[in-house]
Amino acid sequence: xxxxxxxxxxxxxxxxxxxxxxxxxxxxxxxxxxxxxxxxxxxxxxxxxxxxxxxxxxxxxxxxxxxxxxxxxxxxxxxxxxxxxxxxxxxxxxxxxxxxxxxxxxxxxxxxxxxxxxxxxxxxxxxxxxxxxxxxxxxxxxxxxxxxxxxxxxxxxxxxxxxxxxxxxxxxxxxxxxxxxxxxxxxxxxxxxxxxxxx
Numbered sequence: 001x002x003x004x005x006x007x008x009x010x011x012x013x014x015x016x017x018x019x020x021x022x023x024x025x026x027x028x029x030x031x032x033x034x035x036x037x038x039x040x041x042x043x044x045x046x047x048x049x050x051x052x053x054x055x056x057x058x059x060x061x062x063x064x065x066x067x068x069x070x071x072x073x074x075x076x077x078x079x080x081x082x083x084x085x086x087x088x089x090x091x092x093x094x095x096x097x098x099x100x101x102x103x104x105x106x107x108x109x110x111x112x113x114x115x116x117x118x119x120x121x122x123x124x125x126x127x128x129x130x131x132x133x134x135x136x137x138x139x140x141x142x143x144x145x146x147x148x149x150x151x152x153x154x155x156x157x158x159x160x161x162x163x164x165x166x167x168x169x170x171x172x173x174x175x176x177x178x179x180x181x182x183x184x185x186x187x188x189x190x191x192x193x194x195x196x197x198x199x
Contacts, residue, residue, distance in 0.1 A: 013046020
């Protein structure tokens with residue numbers, strides 16, 4: 001049985017696109033099926049991109065729902081699309097303990113920094129402001145904390161000569177788009193049967 005992965009986004013969804021394309025004809029082909037793309041923002045540009053790629057989409061307006069109502073709606077969508085695992089891709093909300101508990105050990109996130117040094121938003125801005133010669137992209141499991149879950153993989157981004165924030169982001173995203181599908185593949189190869197059995 002091929003694991004079904006739901007992708008959560010809030011914006012343009014560039015990592016979502018990388019994961020979908022990898023599942024359709026890249027390193028994830030035959031390893032998983034993208035069950036749905038779910039956005040916390042109905043106007044997220046990534047929803048249209050997902051539809052163009054043939055993926056079912058759902059929009060949940062986090063600004064118009066209470067936290068409990070949002071959690072209930074999100075869990076209902078994940079259940080209805082039979083998600084075995086969840087991949088956060090530019091998802092700008094902290095998952096509640098209720099959601100984490102339901103999918104514990106099966107939620108992945110990509111973070112544009114070393115989670116031991118910087119948590120939360122604006123990882124590239126942090127690296128640029130610090131004038132770091134290099135930063136790291138991290139893929140980690142999601143727990144109840146902010147970027148505190150177990151690290152699955154990290155890859156360095158060379159920032160030498162990056163004179164603008166846009167260049168820092170360009171270099172970082174190139175690494176994100178390669179590392180995230182590769183790490184999800186390794187995770188599913190190791191945990192695929194357990195992932196399906198847990199859903």
